[in-house]
Amino acid sequence: SQTIHQWPATLVQPVGSPLSLECTVEGTSNPNLYWYRQAAGRGLQLLFYSVGIGQISSEVPQNLSASRPQDRQFILSSKKLLLSDSGFYLCAWNLGQINTEAFFGQGTRLTVV
């Protein structure tokens, strides 16, 4: 069966520090991968999605970036965190067409102080 792993579960980082959140999917090949951010009152905001290795689409311009170094690995990064980067970050995957069920990880609670 397929599983998605996302870590860490919680993270407290100072303003200006770098960020690296990792997401891996097991049990499937060539998934579509997504990063969402959930902030209070803003729902699930799509940040990045990838339909293959090295293919990254950005939905929201900001100081975050994403990379997909391997088929089932998706990384969210920042060189310098801002207070406004605080939130709940969720990784998700689905197969084939965009219009299929997406499966979410358990999320990372990021607090920038």
Add this chain to the structure above:
Amino acid sequence: GENVEQHPSTLSVQEGDSAVIKCTYSDSASNYFPWYKQELGKGPQLIIDIRSNVGEKKDQRIAVTLNKTAKHFSLHITETQPEDSAVYFCAASGTALIFGKGTTLSVSS
């Protein structure tokens, strides 16, 4: 791109009552409309979905309706129970799944 509006943002009902959450979307090319339930501190989980070639779908106490002409779809939960309390999100498939801002449903016993 796709834009999804969801209402209401909060909904409080008594156990046994029905709950209705409504969403509208902007991209007429969207053809997949899932609903997710998120419990505190966890990732969202799919509870029901509908495709554009279907007008209604039911799964026990949950139903979803879709009006393509008006570009809106709704989630109906009947005979609500306290364990239905959670945040519910609608979504529409544009270039990726675009979500509404969520509805916090509280079911009191």
